[in-house]
Amino acid sequence: IPRERMRNFVIAAHVDHGKSSLADKLLEIAGNLELAEGGERQVLDDLKVERERGITVKARTASMVFDDHLLNLVDTPGHVDFDYEVKRSLQACQGALLLVDSTQGVQAQTLANYNLARDAGLQIIPVLTKLDLSHSDPATSLEQIEQVFGIPEDEVIWTSAKTGEGCDEILPAVIKRLPPPPDAQALPLQAITAEENAASPPVAKHTMSGLIFDSWYDRYMGVVCLVYVEKGTLQVGQEFFTDSQALGQKRSQGFQVQEVGMLVPQPMVCSALRQGQVGFMFGNIKDSSLARVGDAISDHLDGLTQDEETLEARKVRSTPKVYASIFPLDGGDFDELRKSLERLLLNDSSVAMRPETSGALGNGFLMGFLGKLHMEVFFQRLEDEFGTEIIATAPAVPYWADMRGTGERVRADIPAQLPPKEMVEQYLEPMAHTTVIAPIEYMGEIFRVFKERRGVQTGVDHMDETRVVIKHDVPWQEVIVDLHDVLKTVTSGFASLEYEEAPPRVADITKVDILVNGNAVDALAFVAHRSVAARRGRAVAQKLRSVIARQQFEIVIQAASGPKIIARERIPPFRKDVLTKSGKTVGGGDMSRKRKLLEKQKAGKKKMKSVGNVELPQSAFYAMNERD
Ligand code: GDP
Ligand code: MG
Secondary structure (H helix, E strand, O other): OHHHHHEEEEEEEEOOOOOOHHHHHHHHHHHHHHOOOOHOOOOOOOOOHHHHHHHOOOOOOEEEEEOOOEEEEOOOOHHHHHHHHHHHOOOOOOOOEEEEEOOOOOOOHHHHHHHHHHOOOOOOEEEEEOOOOOEEEEEEEEHHHHHOOOOOOHHEEEEOOOOOOHHHHHHHHHHHHHOOOOOOOOOOOOOOOOHHHHHHOOEEEEEEEEEEEEEEEOOOOEEEEEEEEEEEEEOOEEEEHEEEEEEEEOOOOOEEEEHHHHHHHHOOEEOOOEEEOOOEEEEEEHHHHHHHOOOOOOHHHHHOOHHHHHHHHHHHOOOOOOEEHHHHEEEHHHOOOOOOHHHHHHHHHEEEEEEEOOOOOOOEEEEOOOHHHHHHHHHHHHHHHHHEEEEEOOOOOEEEEEEEEOOOOEOOHHHHHHHHHHHHHEEEEEEEEEEEEEEEHHHHHHHHHHHOOOOOEOOEEEEEEEEEEEEEEEEEEHHHHOOOHHHHOOOOOEEEEEEEEEEEEEEEEEEEEEEEOOOOOOHOOOOEHHHHHHHHHHHHHHHHHHHHOOOOOOEEEEEEEOOOEEEEEEOOOOOOOHHHHHHHHHHOOOHHHHHHHHHHHHHOOOOOOEEOOEEEHHHHHHHOOOOO
């Protein structure tokens, strides 16, 4: 297939606007689903958690042949936490299908996706989805597409993935409207065996370079990469280098390509991946940190990203933005937990991990993530794939302190690390630029929500007669806690939110310690703006009182800012007579009742962690992120 007959494209959409459904439909139209055994729906989301959460966490790609063209569909992760991966995926493409749910119209993420695609120089094909639904409102969506993106009505394709209507217009439009990848070479397209593959002649050296736009760890194959070949040919036996590996120690030692192929979307081994093509590749890479998403690959060191600044910027982008500490439920499971974490980390090199010892909770790990969703997906995988039970602290964001005297800027990943006020010239807090799209009538409520969270309004635009685009700068901590949920609540689900990192801002913050029977529990400490510290401290103490069970002794919970106690709550002990009474009932009761009680106690014990002699349930650790 010559270069003129190749197309690489992405599908971009706000969550739930029908990306996976449409991708399936396109594969079906091209005949790929007949190839796939079982022909299961939603083939692009193959991880269990993705299915459960309805999001595509890891980018997947699929190649199809249609009308004598080789079409490579790059499925990108749709959520903002994975923004970095989305940007990388776009570099392998020349065009984007931008989906707009005709029942919802343009949403915050549609806008963000449009901007990304436009910035990457991609040709955009707008697609209306879900037109079979009775409440679909194509006229409004078309108006918004014209108003916001400046794309005329007649360029929009109308579809329903459910009935299949309009879907067959998409692939012809991809061929007609999108350009082929630049300077692609002719490509023989056929599946061959591994033996044939090994026997194919070597290609000239110093000609290949490409881009890793996804990678994951496989127990048998090691690190598997999805690559876009920008120049030359990628072939079995070839030696190759990656940015991340070249940055490390082993600069002179390359990897060796063991197998290459296309995804249709299940793997199909090929003789080679040629210029302009996307596909999978694995070599003898045992560590996913040496083949990261966004890395350049090349068969010679000079072909790699040489620009230190670019590499530095990439590193900054992939530093964690949210931290949480995790501890095994039973201290004895520590090694088990470490093994599980290490295996999961092979799959996701954007997760940071280091051992941490909590005075209250013992040995555990401090984990860093790109966002809250990234964190939640990781914890769910930990439980799904490894059955490891953990207690996690509430997600916290990093703060900075400019130290008095030295002027040194110190980063505190968790509240316990925040240097005390006496030593600090000023604190800084991480910020986010947020964009909300919502119906005009909710504007007042939205402003109130942001004001309460110390947001600064930076812009309001009308998208059409009924909807507005509202921009704020707001502390990242507030985004993490509950911003999305609160916006959904006050707008009856009509608001959509998108955010990106903004430069940190000087802030008057303070650490609030929580003491249980006089002992500070480091895992319960949190950071708050001074103006709300006392109120938050009281709220957390009250919340703890309500979730900690009574015991045979009194429990006193205090919140303190520095030496000052700002809240105090008391959990009274059981009364003596209650104890004997219940004791009698159990003692004299029948066996099944006794067993039931025991089971109940066991279940109740499940997610508990003892601090001193007080048992804390998992909900206690989330107390500081719960607000009324
Ligand atoms: P994604 O999050 O963008 O990948 O969206 P999905 O493809 O997972 O679709 C989100 C939801 O919308 C699912 O419940 C789909 O069944 C539903 N859906 C997608 N396309 C259509 C369509 O054309 N018509 C109808 N009625 N429902 C659709
Ligand atoms: Mg999906």
